[in-house]
Amino acid sequence: MNRVRMGVIGLGWFGVKHCEALAAIPAVELAAVCTRTESRLADVAATFDVPDAYTDYNQLLADPEIDAVSIVTMWDQHTEPALAALAAGKHVFLEKPMASTAEDCQAIVDAAAASDRAFMVGHICRFNPRYAAAKQEIDEGKIGRIVSMYARRNIPAAVTTEILEKIGPIIGDGVHDTDLMLWCSGDQIVSAYAQSLSWRDKTHADLAWTMFRFASGAIGVLENVWCLPDRTPFQIDERLEIIGTKGSIHVQETHPNFSIVDADGWRSPDTTYWPTHFGRLRGALVEELSYFADCVRDGRQPEMITPDESMAAVVACLAAEESARTGDVVTL
Amino acid sequence: MNRVRMGVIGLGWFGVKHCEALAAIPAVELAAVCTRTESRLADVAATFDVPDAYTDYNQLLADPEIDAVSIVTMWDQHTEPALAALAAGKHVFLEKPMASTAEDCQAIVDAAAASDRAFMVGHICRFNPRYAAAKQEIDEGKIGRIVSMYARRNIPAAVTTEILEKIGPIIGDGVHDTDLMLWCSGDQIVSAYAQSLSWRDKTHADLAWTMFRFASGAIGVLENVWCLPDRTPFQIDERLEIIGTKGSIHVQETHPNFSIVDADGWRSPDTTYWPTHFGRLRGALVEELSYFADCVRDGRQPEMITPDESMAAVVACLAAEESARTGDVVTL
Amino acid sequence: MNRVRMGVIGLGWFGVKHCEALAAIPAVELAAVCTRTESRLADVAATFDVPDAYTDYNQLLADPEIDAVSIVTMWDQHTEPALAALAAGKHVFLEKPMASTAEDCQAIVDAAAASDRAFMVGHICRFNPRYAAAKQEIDEGKIGRIVSMYARRNIPAAVTTEILEKIGPIIGDGVHDTDLMLWCSGDQIVSAYAQSLSWRDKTHADLAWTMFRFASGAIGVLENVWCLPDRTPFQIDERLEIIGTKGSIHVQETHPNFSIVDADGWRSPDTTYWPTHFGRLRGALVEELSYFADCVRDGRQPEMITPDESMAAVVACLAAEESARTGDVVTL
Amino acid sequence: MNRVRMGVIGLGWFGVKHCEALAAIPAVELAAVCTRTESRLADVAATFDVPDAYTDYNQLLADPEIDAVSIVTMWDQHTEPALAALAAGKHVFLEKPMASTAEDCQAIVDAAAASDRAFMVGHICRFNPRYAAAKQEIDEGKIGRIVSMYARRNIPAAVTTEILEKIGPIIGDGVHDTDLMLWCSGDQIVSAYAQSLSWRDKTHADLAWTMFRFASGAIGVLENVWCLPDRTPFQIDERLEIIGTKGSIHVQETHPNFSIVDADGWRSPDTTYWPTHFGRLRGALVEELSYFADCVRDGRQPEMITPDESMAAVVACLAAEESARTGDVVTL
Helix, strand or coil: CCCEEEEEECCCHHHHHHHHHHHCCCCEEEEEEECCCHHHHHHHHHHCCCCEEECCHHHHHHCCCCCEEEECCCHHHCHHHHHHHHHCCCEEEEECCCCCCHHHHHHHHHHHHHCCCCEEEECHHHHCHHHHHHHHHHHCCCCCCEEEEEEEEECEHHHHCCHHHCCCHHHHHHHHHHHHHHHHHCCCEEEEEEEEECCCCCCCCCEEEEEEEECCCCEEEEEEECCECCCCCCCCEEEEEEEECCCEEEEEECCCCEEEEECCEEECCCCCCCCEECCEECCHHHHHHHHHHHHHHHCCCCCCCCHHHHHHHHHHHHHHHHHHHHCCCEEC | CCCEEEEEECCCHHHHHHHHHHHCCCCEEEEEEECCCHHHHHHHHHHCCCCEEECCHHHHHHCCCCCEEEECCCHHHCHHHHHHHHHCCCEEEEECCCCCCHHHHHHHHHHHHHCCCCEEEECHHHHCHHHHHHHHHHHCCCCCCEEEEEEEEECEHHHHCCHHHCCCHHHHHHHHHHHHHHHHHCCCEEEEEEEEECCCCCCCCCEEEEEEEECCCCEEEEEEECCECCCCCCCCEEEEEEEECCCEEEEEECCCCEEEEECCEEECCCCCCCCEECCEECCHHHHHHHHHHHHHHHCCCCCCCCHHHHHHHHHHHHHHHHHHHHCCCEEC | CCCEEEEEECCCHHHHHHHHHHHCCCCEEEEEEECCCHHHHHHHHHHCCCCEEECCHHHHHCCCCCCEEEECCCHHHCHHHHHHHHHCCCEEEEECCCCCCHHHHHHHHHHHHHCCCCEEEECHHHHCHHHHHHHHHHHCCCCCCEEEEEEEEECEHHHHCCHHHCCCHHHHHHHHHHHHHHHHHCCCEEEEEEEEECCCCCCCCCEEEEEEEECCCCEEEEEEECCECCCCCCCCEEEEEEEECCCEEEEEECCCCEEEEECCEEECCCCCCCCEECCEECCHHHHHHHHHHHHHHHCCCCCCCCHHHHHHHHHHHHHHHHHHHHCCCEEC | CCCEEEEEECCCHHHHHHHHHHHCCCCEEEEEEECCCHHHHHHHHHHHCCCEEECCHHHHHHCCCCCEEEECCCHHHCHHHHHHHHHCCCEEEEECCCCCCHHHHHHHHHHHHHCCCCEEEECHHHHCHHHHHHHHHHHCCCCCCEEEEEEEEECEHHHHCCHHHCCCHHHHHHHHHHHHHHHHHCCCEEEEEEEEECCCCCCCCCEEEEEEEECCCCEEEEEEECCECCCCCCCCEEEEEEEECCCEEEEEECCCCEEEEECCEEECCCCCCCCEECCEECCHHHHHHHHHHHHHHHCCCCCCCCHHHHHHHHHHHHHHHHHHHHCCCEEC
């Protein structure tokens, strides 16, 4: 087996997590890293023993030895590197959300369509075995026609203090569940109504509730509270319930599957997305990037997530944000 | 102690439940019953050994020996007997929802205000010890300023087959949680947006989601799915979560507190509202009616629930129903 | 209705709780209190506005105006006041466990049998609506023949620091579940095996596990951990699961029915046994004492709990404690 | 990368699951299969397109192209093929439990020690991310000294109808949790007491409870009910709780993480051990065999599970089975 040579662009917290994941995949070689911050660049390159380290992603893209890139820049700085990477003939894994405007999404969708390279946005929840099982049961007709969907993705206030200066809860987290609802239902969103509330004087709202109407008549509701009280005894409250005419599906993540009480109180550490056990990174991020690398190696387009799907989730979340801002129902 | 002599007007399923509850309260004498259906009347009178049985509530109200009445007629037939009973000088316990229009609610509120008799609408959830505890903790400032509320009250489709010809899920069940949200927050609802979905060709929608905005900026969301799939292994999914700036409250009723698997599958029978154990009716309905009877005996107005509060819950739910019908946000 | 005039003997924390409960029951008059500690006596008498306050229970028993007494002395000081009260012709409500030796239990059983007064030990869990429902479903044959029972009753270490100098976890808490297992199954315990562990240098063990064998072959297991870590985010972990050949029953109390996160972290306050809401004591203790008072007023023996049953639970728990001490299986 | 060439010996339900897992691992080539049943052999060989199919494992072991074998024969037929495979110089993955007697375990332990080949018994739960996280937190000292452990692994009666003719619940399922308790605590079991109950006239008991005492004084309790009532709405009830002096750990698998209600009622399909999503086998079995294959490829002994550990779990479970048979406490 030839290993896929990959580079990571953007080395924030999650970019480094990508490095860890790629380093953990036998079929991948983490061959290059890139960030504008020089000290960070040197640290990360040393940690992962990566030979090629760049402050300019164009230099990384110019290296013909690199097969594919993982783009983990800030969510509103996705478009340029994604387009440049595709233009440079690289396979592209792009973190979610796809981009910060519908126009940028469309430009990426078009570029991906015009390219024969593998392209995929990182909707990691699709690689969570619970959601994958949900999708599969629904596809098999087990719950009939979907009539109601509810997703909660709430996190403690302490976690979002800085994030809320950069991104809000609907596009920041609700996009996960918007994507899951679209994926599970195979439906389209026709309108969005949302309410948000700010109380900590951040750039973005502390919490938001969104109500989507789907073309079939189904209703989808997102709860995105990014300000759970400080003493909340777990790190995320993540749930999905889908009710159909013949059945229903219930997913509850992290808590109460695994929890620990220690000197710091109750925690429910992640055992699904990127846990590290005995020095080895495991979970959905590794599975997701492995899947992408397999597609690259096998010369096929990722079927698990398509560019159109990634754009649809962004467009719906932006409509919800507009509704929260204006107070009006926004039709898509 | 003198016993309070009470009559029950309306002897459907829940009217009979009232009879059971009143019969179980030592301080009350179930002295009269009334329904238009003669055979039903005879049966109920015999079952509870009640001397006075009427087909016309005016006759019951004319009996000077009756101190108080419990009105359990159809929800859109509350106004006339309520007004007549107050006019006749009776203490009045009226089942929820107060009435079917804002005008009718106002008429009842006015009549209650003009009377010195005890008057109370049966918002039974306030007598559920979990919700009572929630209210008390909030009043003590434990969770700070309320920013988000979520209530689920979902029931299996089989249970609502006939009910949906008479009443819809928002005013039928959402009114419970609307009242709880208003009670717990001490806030006012300023707008309502709702989506509903019909798929069983009933007079009313099979399910609805409602999003309220409160004057403080808090958001309240109601989930009222009256069509859980047939094989749903419990009889109600009832939850309330209230998130504040300093804390949060989580109530989950019935399931998983008590559940039984038997030849019929999994059930989670009610142990809160009106369970009968060893031949004795217990729970919130008995507590609620006991509280009302105590108020009658002590000659004081019920403070636990005021007429204005009961009206406010109806008005908000009617606004949500209008929103679900028109697709517009309805301002209150 | 004539009110039952009752006295409370023993005014520790739980004796005062009895006073609160009796004061909350309209059909009861809290007429006398008794404790050896004079300052405590004066305080309690003042709080509840009780006219007759005694330091010697014999004086209280000598008052012919007193119909009944509630005995809430230390668990190993139950026998003398119980026998004296029966001898004085009083109705007797005795807190659990009945007594601290099989001989003492027998003496009380004999005295109760020889008396025509109402006598009942306070196995309060039987008045928890979840356990009552369990018993009823089992009696109706819903789960077939019982084959396995598991009860957990774990509490934080901080709560038991002082208690463990006076009583151990098996007889102190396991007696609740031993009684529930005997009650629900209608079976007899034939052997007991237990292991306990001490790590805080208390008089009694910090935790114990007990395995009972019943005459039918059913197995019953008690988990009594009285040393949950300090940061445990709830106040009790109380569960019961009963598996039969045709069905099963699952009870989970307090958490997660009701929980609150506030500045002190997560709590799951009691909403079942003796919650106080809006100044009014509610729950199983009030129901239990009401039931007893009804029996007194109606001149009948309490059927909900018999003296033999109370003795059987003590005997089994003492056998388990012996097993934990000796390492041997103890046959009953 | 060179692929590890592996053969599977024993092609029952779980042997085929091994074939699926090995076929899903890029670094492994499923090169040979073996079972005595010729028709089964042909089917499996065809399904997985395996060139070499044998009815005698000695023939398979004689093939010098085979690097490693996975032995999935009946639990009491592990010893001969395991010893033969080691003698033939193969790397050996052996399903749990290691063997059916302490003597056989010792023989395998000795043979593995004398060999330089990789050897590992399939204690799959160690590859469940929840248990792995538990072990890691404990090793980091987060919960202090362990004082109490409780494991439940209950399954519906319908699932065990045939299994109970071959193996009982303690050694069959309790061995998982015995291994987890030994692994997590790093402790030794010094005594075992167990009770079992038969009601379906099977060769082995329908259910068993086991109480272990550890050298440190910690108590470990196993619940293994292999006869949950037919209408039980989930496929396994799997829990582990470990209480220490400074903290506690709580694992709850499958239900309620993921559940579905459909025409067949409620199910909680496995999403941890060997779920298949979109045609791809995932989960702990694949991780476990990947880990083993990595050890083979890297020429190192598996550290995650040692032969001594596998033997210790068997010895403790056999002691518990002896206790259940004799009624005596068995000292190890």
